[in-house]
Amino acid sequence: MQKQFLIAPGPTPVPEEARLAMARELMHHRGPVFKRLFGEVRKQLQWLFETQEEVLTLTCSGTGAFEAAIINFTRREDTLIAIGGGKFGERWGKIAGAYGMKVVTLDIPWGQTAKPEALRDLLAAHPECAMVTLSASETSTGTYHPVEELAAVVRAHGRALFAVDGITAVGVHRLPMDAWGIDVLVSGSQKAFGIPPGLGFVAANARAWERYESSNHPKYYFDLGRERTNHVQNQTAFTPAISLVVALHEVMKLMQTEGLEALIERHRLNACAAQAGVQALGCRLYPEVASYSTTAAVVPEGVDAQQVVRAMRDRYGVTIAGGQDHLASSVFRIGHIGFIDRSDMLIAISALEFALRDAGAKIEIGAGLRAVQNVYAQPVGQ
Amino acid sequence: MQKQFLIAPGPTPVPEEARLAMARELMHHRGPVFKRLFGEVRKQLQWLFETQEEVLTLTCSGTGAFEAAIINFTRREDTLIAIGGGKFGERWGKIAGAYGMKVVTLDIPWGQTAKPEALRDLLAAHPECAMVTLSASETSTGTYHPVEELAAVVRAHGRALFAVDGITAVGVHRLPMDAWGIDVLVSGSQKAFGIPPGLGFVAANARAWERYESSNHPKYYFDLGRERTNHVQNQTAFTPAISLVVALHEVMKLMQTEGLEALIERHRLNACAAQAGVQALGCRLYPEVASYSTTAAVVPEGVDAQQVVRAMRDRYGVTIAGGQDHLASSVFRIGHIGFIDRSDMLIAISALEFALRDAGAKIEIGAGLRAVQNVYAQPVGQ
CATH class of the missing domain: 3.40.640.10 (Type I PLP-dependent aspartate aminotransferase-like (Major domain))
Structure with a gap:
């Protein structure tokens, strides 16, 4: 299952x-x-x-x-x-x-x-x-x-x-x-x-x-x-x-x-975790200034983003979003908006590691998760 | 309760x-x-x-x-x-x-x-x-x-x-x-x-x-x-x-x-039951030709429809609708649209009997329910 x-x-x-x-x-x-x-x-x-x-x-x-x-x-x-x-x-x-x-x-x-x-x-x-x-x-x-x-x-x-x-x-x-x-x-x-x-x-x-x-x-x-x-x-x-x-x-x-400050801080932290995770897997952040709601990242050279998104969903059970319009083949988007916590970021980056590997990207399995874990390991407010 | x-x-x-x-x-x-x-x-x-x-x-x-x-x-x-x-x-x-x-x-x-x-x-x-x-x-x-x-x-x-x-x-x-x-x-x-x-x-x-x-x-x-x-x-x-x-x-x-014919027939029958019930309690049907969706009826002389609707809801647990705009004091509306069956019509007319009685209408308790029951007792298609 x-x-x-x-x-x-x-x-x-x-x-x-x-x-x-x-x-x-x-x-x-x-x-x-x-x-x-x-x-x-x-x-x-x-x-x-x-x-x-x-x-x-x-x-x-x-x-x-x-x-x-x-x-x-x-x-x-x-x-x-x-x-x-x-x-x-x-x-x-x-x-x-x-x-x-x-x-x-x-x-x-x-x-x-x-x-x-x-x-x-x-x-x-x-x-x-x-x-x-x-x-x-x-x-x-x-x-x-x-x-x-x-x-x-x-x-x-x-x-x-x-x-x-x-x-x-x-x-x-x-x-x-x-x-x-x-x-x-x-x-x-x-x-x-x-x-x-x-x-x-x-x-x-x-x-x-x-x-x-x-x-x-x-x-x-x-x-x-x-x-x-x-x-x-x-x-x-x-x-x-x-x-x-x-x-x-x-x-x-x-x-x-939860409180307004804690709500925003949770979103910020999840965004940091997603950003750290994708970057540790060789995916460049797409935006100049990243939102706390969505991590949009560019797949490594030679990898098709649509294939990655599909594999994450069909093979690993994680529905993220593809890039929109002309970004469909190059960008994927992980959401961390709403009632999302550390567990979701671990699950998303784990699936991303496998899907990137399946698509032929040269990645070190576990590198993304380690980066995620390091974000959450920092004292709150850092 | x-x-x-x-x-x-x-x-x-x-x-x-x-x-x-x-x-x-x-x-x-x-x-x-x-x-x-x-x-x-x-x-x-x-x-x-x-x-x-x-x-x-x-x-x-x-x-x-x-x-x-x-x-x-x-x-x-x-x-x-x-x-x-x-x-x-x-x-x-x-x-x-x-x-x-x-x-x-x-x-x-x-x-x-x-x-x-x-x-x-x-x-x-x-x-x-x-x-x-x-x-x-x-x-x-x-x-x-x-x-x-x-x-x-x-x-x-x-x-x-x-x-x-x-x-x-x-x-x-x-x-x-x-x-x-x-x-x-x-x-x-x-x-x-x-x-x-x-x-x-x-x-x-x-x-x-x-x-x-x-x-x-x-x-x-x-x-x-x-x-x-x-x-x-x-x-x-x-x-x-x-x-x-x-x-x-x-x-x-x-x-x-259920099937389209049976769906419509159920609505027709519930409408007949509601109509028979309210009329047996001295409430005149408001429309010239009644819809199968809603029974709009006029309360007896001297009774306030808003009071009846409120009593049905607050005292007897049945939410129906009042009359709209200038009909608020004189008309109430029982719905029999959607997943409604005989049981609902019994419950609605039972509550109506009590609410009308509470509002001072001279009604025979049970007369509405008997009329409802008689509708459902008829062979299907009659």
Whole structure:
């Protein structure tokens, strides 16, 4: 037999507490039990987003939530600057384009980080810019962008809102929405939350809600004003994915018990372990600055990454992710987001060693695991 | 102790097979196991929708799915006729209005059915009409509309597409999409499917897809063309609500084992039982033609429906639904959609007897249950 492990950048493993909660009979979403629970969820989400603002829970994927974030807080005739550098960063520009907005892309070679000065120049060239979008943790490349610095640049511009895709960053990196002046922050349930996909989250501050009033994109299901009106009454505008909300309540309790600092530190440590492991096996890190959510690495010369990913899954029971689009043959991506601990990193790197060996790479068996173990052997905080 | 029962028009009870499936660890939605399962789900849905067309599975509520149905198959400058007569029928007109379309409502007093000749006249007055929308089973009033006859009227018009909200009708009433010439058919997971909310379904025929090509509403998450391209490869465009898809696979197996005729007959019989039960307790049926999904009934003079609904839930453990909007004080709604059988109808009517008595109605205790029992005592098919 071969046990199966999900160690991808999302969906992520689901804690037993949440899985069993989903196996319970449904409650009605208009009854008092749900309202009480949803009231708690709203507070839990504010804690995680580090915000006083309402965090809206939508029934959709992260992409749906980000679409809502764009179309509720801009106008059709607005200019949007999409910070590129990966599949998701670029996607937010495509959404704005689909709504007829003028889209300017801050072009960044995949794997590199957004430079604050480049954004400053682009904003200076586009004083009319109404929104800047960023994927804080760009999962397609494993990159973490300097969110705080970029937020300061946007804020200095004065007019543009800063809308941040925190889909694989909220709960992974510190991303204090209010303190950093992030105007709109989005996330998704199948990432650090460690529950199945199906819920998206959007928080927006007063600056953004002011723009909502004059937004002219057509919308109904994704009308966030209607959602907010319902949320403050512990309701959703439309029938929510009840079982996922119940699961969310459970995992948020786990996260609060762990504490925000410990949660982030665990993600950092797992990221360090994955990075050390892959590098000890001759795989170069792909991004300039690695995210705590995903380790994207390049296979050694002559090895096919797709073959490695397939072998890890089919032969060794570990589902990671391949490289996206043009990176499919060269890059693999190990996820360490959500309820992942040392054991998962050992399992992932063990399978990687075997799969690399099978693909003909010259590696020393055990070298990856030793590197992983050394990371965890260091005193906490080192 | 008091057991709890969910006997509302949705969400509905979830069979154990589906609940336990949701408690399993997640599979990755880009892996071969999901693809195989999703391929089976696609066929199962075609069986239930009685169509050769692709049935798209979206991660959203039924409202999101219907919004997608409207905006993918019309143009902004189009006229849409919304058949009213209830909260949901009217909602589809509001969506089209939010997208800037010209909306004409076929006004029907709540509780009455749409008359084919009235639709014919309205279409004649609006030869430019591009889409007619209908809630087949209007859950807010418990009404079933004559879908087949209305479809024939729309088809005779020549140009208009017929988009049917089958959210509480698919799997409850026969609704053979292809045979009746329904152009677009929508449903939602928390109704006859008997799984939690979070998935919406949209099927469209060649006439509708032809319109897709020239549709000019902005959209990204709800772009059904992108979804179809992915579906035929047993994928979804964006991360789907994986655990709900796995649950869907389970309940569809249960439905196929039961068989389509038996499934519909069970719904019809439960509806008859609920109707007989409430009428034996002095509650008049609200709709002109009752749906198999929901029994909407009017409380006796001097009784407050909200008080009855609350008492049923808080005192007797049975969650039904109240009347919507202006019907809140006068109407209650018992759901018999999805995995509901005789036992549930007995439990619902028993609780109703007690709650009506508590509210001061003069009823004969046991009269409702006797009426229910008499319905089930009749030979099948009577």
